[in-house]
Amino acid sequence: MEQTATVTNARQGGVGQYIGRFIANTGPLLVLLVMAAILWILSPPFRSPTSLMLIGLEAAAIGIVSAGQTYVILTGGIDLSVEAMVSFAGVVAAILIAGTNVAGGQIAEGIPAVAAILIALAAGLGVGLLQGLLITGLNMNPLIVTLGFRSILLGVSLVVTNGAGINIQKDDFLAFITATFRIGDWRIPMPLIIALIVYLVSWVVLRHTRFGRYTYAIGGNEVSARLSGISVNRVKIMIYGISGLLAAMGGILVMGRLVSGAYQNGTNMTLASVAAVVIGGTALTGGKGGIWGTLIGVFIIRIVEAGMVYLSVPSNAKEIVLGIIIVIAVALDVLRRGEIPWLRMRRPATT
Amino acid sequence: MQSTTQHPVVLEMHGITKYFPGVVALKNVDFEVRRGEIHALVGENGAGKSTLMKILAGVYQADAGEVLFKGEHVAFHTPKQAQLAGITTIHQELNQIPLLSVMENIFLGSEIMRGPLINWAEMHRQSKALLQRLHLDIDPRVMVGTLGVGQQQMVEVAKALHHRSDLIIMDEPTAALSLREIEDLFTIIRKLKEQNVAVVYISHHLDEAFRLCDRITVLRDGLHIATTETSDLDMDGLIRLMVGRTLDEQFPKDVAPRGRELLRVEGLTQGDRLHDISFSVHAGEVLGIAGLVGAGRTELLRAVFGADPIDKGDVYVEGKKVTIRSPRDAIQHGVVLMPEDRKQQGLVLGLSCRENITLAVLKNLTRGVLIDRNREREVANEYVESIAIKVANLEHLVTNLSGGNQQKVVLSKWMATQPLVLLFDEPTRGIDVGAKVEIYRLINRFVRQGGAVIMVSSELPEVLGMSDRIMVIREGHVTGFVNREEANQEILMEYATGTGRSVLTPVGDQG
Structure with a gap:
């Protein structure tokens, strides 16, 4: 035991906590940079401005959805309905713009994209608030409520489109929000700019407003928060409203890019958003983490997916990789808390 | 032995x-x-x-x-x-x-x-x-x-x-x-x-x-x-x-002048836990609540604070009837609760000292929709100093503080709301001897400045040492009121266990 006086704090929780702390501190950003560097070296096509633009473009929608998921997870909840909301909002907007659905043919005049989008966003906000109302008012489990709404929203999208995509014509507004701007060799996609604005606003909201402080307080200890006079239910209802709104916003961007509203538009986005939040360092138990971590998490997922393309991994394997990422992400969440028992047991019982 | x-x-x-x-x-x-x-x-x-x-x-x-x-x-x-x-x-x-x-x-x-x-x-x-x-x-x-x-x-x-x-x-x-x-x-x-x-x-x-x-x-x-x-x-x-030093006294009680009535509760009833409870407390007064475990002491405080719903009963603050349906209502009327379990009910352990102290007064610390960080820090600092919380840095997480300092953080949170009545459940549970005395002095200071304290404690010496008046409850019923001068352990135990003779001061006639 002579040399033990020099051992660092890491011993407290054994190897597990050491790894956990390392990841939490230097963490996600380092992982992102290392992965990008590896891809940069291995795959020349990855280095082109176009491929980088594509990564940014594809990160935008899932990024906005994940931002909403961050709010929910910070309160200790989860929103499994986001992918269905992405599809639903896209379908709603597409039907309004086209004035048609595939099942019924032309049923009305189309309306301008701006109006259609505002209606779709309002629908997203409303459905989110309704979920929050059920979760808080009836004290229902968020997992089940949002899983239920996932089915409802997907089902509605499927029924009204009859399973086909609703194709639309871009008007000026829709063209604007899905455009890419050229700066020299580089092309900046508008959706990415929108996403960054969402993140900036979210950062201000979470870190510099009462609402944000209450979000952390509720995730940290809901009982104390309530006994401190915080209207816990109101904050939570708003949180699910925000998640619904941002998921709908993500849905609009997907729809705009594909020029089609279809019930598959949001496929896999729930899993990806939860993974992004957790990879980014937000605790699944709530109260700890932040919005910038989520953005890094989103890019990590995007880089992995892009890497699969550039390294010629069959696209059918995408789901496997996404699944592995989420499992790893949750393992990291546990590691960060230093709670993996066998990593602590490894050490000899006696000296 | x-x-x-x-x-x-x-x-x-x-x-x-x-x-x-x-x-x-x-x-x-x-x-x-x-x-x-x-x-x-x-x-x-x-x-x-x-x-x-x-x-x-x-x-x-x-x-x-x-x-x-x-x-x-x-x-x-x-x-x-x-x-x-x-x-x-x-x-x-x-x-x-x-x-x-x-x-x-x-x-x-x-x-x-x-x-x-x-x-x-x-x-x-x-x-x-x-x-x-x-x-x-x-x-x-x-x-x-x-x-x-x-x-x-x-x-x-x-x-x-x-x-x-x-x-x-x-x-x-x-x-x-x-x-x-x-x-x-x-x-x-x-x-x-x-x-x-x-x-x-x-x-x-x-x-x-x-x-x-x-x-x-x-x-x-x-x-x-x-x-x-x-x-x-x-x-x-x-x-x-x-x-490492001598303690002059274990309970440094100051008797403060008794002022106007700050809180009156009439006929409070909650399920089979609390039955027709009436009492009042005045400025400058510490009302102790004694009783055995399970007598309904904590339940009473929580009910007054609006943390649990009640079936019947009226609450008057400064003589005016008020409706308290949630902790938020109670806080607005100047009634706050120091819970017995500060980690589970008083603090958010993952937040810093600053964030915990200002949690209940954030709406006064905003400029537009944004929190004014500087003012927030000032307020937190003010209480760290006046309540003597031993913390090197306001930004430290409260989870790393000792029990006594954590208790002071919860107290600071409430003092920042400038309350009239402090409901204090087990003020010194899990707190060391030195910090206990500090908490008692803070109670003294609060009542001297015109506040009122309702204190629940399982430790009879504490109830006897710090209260001006003691209300004893048993199985959700008030069994007696005892003044500081007349109180001793035996009397309190008699009322608490139901072996007491008659009620010293008739219930409802003690204001």
Whole structure:
């Protein structure tokens, strides 16, 4: 035991906590940079401005959805309905713009994209608030409520489109929000700019407003928060409203890019958003983490997916990789808390 | 109490040192326990008692030093290893599964099997034998959740016996027990002693250490101060060792001038827990609430604060009738609650001191929609200074503070709202002697400045020492009001247990 006086704090929780702390501190950003560097070296096509633009473009929608998921997870909840909301909002907007659905043919005049989008966003906000109302008012489990709404929203999208995509014509507004701007060799996609604005606003909201402080307080200890006079239910209802709104916003961007509203538009986005939040360092138990971590998490997922393309991994394997990422992400969440028992047991019982 | 000087040593800890980020929690601490000895480990919060015991139990690892248990060098890395070696810790929070039976809990993880099936008959027989060794009349088949806290603790002790523990660490075992349960526990601990088991007894109740323990070890600021035979020490001497100075008085009560009525409660009724409770409290007054565990003391405070709904009853603040349906309403009317469990109900452990202190007043600290960080810091600083919270940095997480300082953070949160009435549930639970006195002085200051305090405490000396008037409740009914001058332990116990004669002051006529 002579040399033990020099051992660092890491011993407290054994190897597990050491790894956990390392990841939490230097963490996600380092992982992102290392992965990008590896891809940069291995795959020349990855280095082109176009491929980088594509990564940014594809990160935008899932990024906005994940931002909403961050709010929910910070309160200790989860929103499994986001992918269905992405599809639903896209379908709603597409039907309004086209004035048609595939099942019924032309049923009305189309309306301008701006109006259609505002209606779709309002629908997203409303459905989110309704979920929050059920979760808080009836004290229902968020997992089940949002899983239920996932089915409802997907089902509605499927029924009204009859399973086909609703194709639309871009008007000026829709063209604007899905455009890419050229700066020299580089092309900046508008959706990415929108996403960054969402993140900036979210950062201000979470870190510099009462609402944000209450979000952390509720995730940290809901009982104390309530006994401190915080209207816990109101904050939570708003949180699910925000998640619904941002998921709908993500849905609009997907729809705009594909020029089609279809019930598959949001496929896999729930899993990806939860993974992004957790990879980014937000605790699944709530109260700890932040919005910038989520953005890094989103890019990590995007880089992995892009890497699969550039390294010629069959696209059918995408789901496997996404699944592995989420499992790893949750393992990291546990590691960060230093709670993996066998990593602590490894050490000899006696000296 | 016969001396245990002759007994062989079962545990030796030498030169134990433990660093936490930025702190030396233990510095070169020696600790020794003999077989069949009840050894008190005392010290203020933050003195290092729990850390030392957690090192012993494998929760933490020491950064330096050695541990000899039953003559062998050991260093446990998990509580399980320590338990297998014969060291069991019984925590304040019990580790039992309420929906399983007593015997299932005792044998959890070491079930007796017959082939692939559990041998219920044998487990029942052995549990019964274990409980009988402790002279406990508990049916091994009843669900643990249906037992009282005291009996659940006994089941833990039986479990420790089942694991053939040579050393049992009891960390604040009496914190949640009634007086009678405490007596039962002491009987059990003495039984363990007869069976040559060593017990390390950690408690803030120094009188318990004197009544129960053979030797006392005092820690202060992570240092070993003294280990002596209990008979060589008296209470004052022990307190001096613990705090490093003499305490003028345990309860520095100032009687403040009594002002106008601040809060009146009439006919408060809640299910079968609270029945037609009426009382009032005036500016400058501390109203103590005494009663046995389960009498409805905490429930009463929570009901007044709006934390739990009530069926009937009116609340008047400064003479005006108010509606309190949530803590938010109560806070707006100047009524705030210091809960008994500050970690679960008072603090958000993952937030900083600053964020906890300003949690209830954030709406006054915003400019537009944004929080004004500078003003927030000013407010937090103001209370850190005026309430003397010992924290190096406002941004430190409250989870790293000692119990006393955490309590002061919760108090700061409420003081920032400038309340009229402070409902104070167990003001000094789990707080060391020095910090207790500071909390009492803060109570004095609050009432002197025109506030009123309603204080619930399980410690009768505290109720007697700090209250201007005491309301006793039993099974949800008010059984009496006693003035400071007339109050003593016997009277309070009479009202609390229902052996009292008549109500001294008629209920409802005490304002």
